[in-house]
Amino acid sequence: MLTDADIQSHADRIRDDGYTVIERAASPELVEGLKAAVLRIEREHDLGLAKTSFEGFKTLRINNLLTYDDLFWEVPLHENVLPVVERVLDRECLLSSFCSLVLGPGQEAQPIHEDTQLIPLPRPHIPITINAIWALTDFRDDNGATRILPGSHKFPTSPEYGKEYDAVTATMPAGSVMLFDSALWHGGGANTSDARRFAFSCAYCWGWMRQQENLQLGIPRETAVRFPRRLQELCGYGVYKGQFGHIDNRDPIELLGRERGKRMVWEATDVKKARMANQ
Template sequence: MNASQLDRHLAAIDDQGFTIVENAIEPALLDEIRSEVRRTEEERGSAPRGNPAEGYATLRNYNLLAKGAAFQKLPVHESVLPIAERMLDEGCLLSGMTSMHIGPGEKLQPLHADDGMMGLPRPHVPLMCVTMWAFTDFTEDNGATRYVPGSHKFDHAPDYSKEYETLPAEMPAGSILIFDGSLWHGGGANCTESDWRLGVHVQFCAGWARTQQNAYLGIPPEVARTFPDRLLELCGYSLYKGIMGHIDGTSPGAILGEERMAETAYASRRMESMADEAGAQTLREKFGVGDEPGP
């Protein structure tokens, strides 16, 4: 994605709350993720969870980074990460990854905003960047995500007892819907007889916020050690603004081993980008942030 395309998508999100990036997913990746989702569903014996939020005819699998190496490619993909970094800053975190396989007969999901649990007055600056990856065509009939344009600017949350006019995010397989976490949206009804709609939900949040899915406990350390550096940072194995999230003054990457900690520690350069050298030195002296690990 070049600079002008990035600016165009960001402007659309700011204005309407969403954008669609077409032809974003490479054909090989499309096939790979479809196969991995099917494998995960079969191995786990996935079944609908049977509630209005998660659906009565929808197969969901959470914490995908723990379920297959192929899923590592999505959060750091060039079509989404630059947008998330511009919306939230480079210290953003991966909040969660979930496959959402909507089957025939599924009903409308209640409208909601993904950042609704954060409890801040609305409207507010973006706290979440949400992406929905289309691994099949998304149509109005098979359950395309529905949304209310501009609702990220509303001063209130949706009332579950009311009906609102929505639009379907229709898009061909290989596209990615990207939206502000405040946008009112919900899964669509699947009115077909046999057409399953497969999407993967990849959600980012501000680096200071609590993530929806707990990567530290949900992803085994031996799996996390296989991640590229940027993905480790997105999973929280780094410091936010040089200090937030530290363990005894060092990067949380330390729990993966000393060498890995050094690769993910951002303390020194992030502190110095947010404060002058004197202020950064004060933080080093007080907390030991940015120091080399001791014996």
């Protein structure tokens, strides 16, 4: 488990370099269980490969992973990953998207891009999304390890789509997790090996942002009600700063049978005033 000093060190690297790697963050047992779950889901649901060149014609992308297997719940909540995300964003961050990235042999390299270029913010800007790339197999030069341009999150522009850039290959052993500012220029590598490269993309965003996946509608209520409370909050069953996301001035987590959630900011203000008056 990461110490507070470890957490701060990784957060500082994301601030300075745009990324950090937590080597062997996940246990071998968890990694093998996650891979087996992906293979089972692919087989049982007859899932095919992606349909666009950007997603990869030889890449298996399974979205809405939390609905398929309870083991996947451990990924967004992992004790060696989530605390770093919360240090860069805050404790009220949200899960933005969670999908598999299984690159088959012959998968071409993805164009260098950054994940915030459709959001009309001048660059550089504060981190608004942190992506966690989970390596479920070793990430190597020959099997499609993610390519990055360190420090590019501070560039004043986004990359030119389709242009070649001098990128660094983020090699790492299975079980490792690379966290990066979504403004970092990056792209999946080419898989020239004879085996599949297994990975997850687990992205988090601020509580005031719209999530990339609509998890409140995509995850059946009977599934969400079984989540640990923290995972429910990450999926959007909460109110950011007591103001954004409420339903009739109530915390939506109550819809999942939880006890009273957070007070709204205006109610909390009155409670604070009353408490001060009684002192």
